[in-house]
Amino acid sequence: MRYLAPHRAAAIFNAVTKWLTARGISLMGSRVLAVRGRKSGAVRTTVVNLFTYEGAQYLLAPRGHTQWVRNLRAVGEGELRLGRRSERFIPVEIADADKSPLIRLYLRKWAWETGAFFDGLKADSPEADIKAAAPGFPVFRIDPA
Secondary structure (H helix, E strand, O other): OEEEOOOOOHEEEEEEEEHHOOOOOOOOOEEEEEEEEOOOOOEEEEEEEEEEEOEEEEEEEEEEEOHHHHHHHHOOOOOEOOEEEEEEEEEEEEEEEEEHHHHHHHHHHHHHHHHHHHHOOOOOOOOHHHHHHHOOOEEEEEEEO
16 A cells, blocks of 8 residues: 655644644645544544535545554544634545546645655646556545534
8 A cells, every 4th residue: 555654844844734723724725634543542633635626525645545544444533623623524435436536636736735745646647647546545525423
């Protein structure tokens, strides 16, 4: 399974973004994702980019099958936070065959931030290239809990 671990610079950027988001300042849709650890049971948090497509909200994991992805799959619920507001949700994982428009939208919005994680894939890449890469990028629809 595809997973890219964050480097030091990314960890610093994520920490600053998480700090701002936790205080109610969203950077282009950022939220703090809180999900219970599948092994420890402790609540884990990380910053994510929430986006909307055709009226539904989604999360995409540009680094691949990360710990937050594995925890969401195992636990089956999470919470998105922005400042003092929090919203519980049920994640619905999207099938690889249905990810192309979501990956394209994500790249249009955040390629400046996360483009390096997509191994040369661009928003205007051929459909075949996006479909081939789709298994490496978990995507979840966010349904209210």
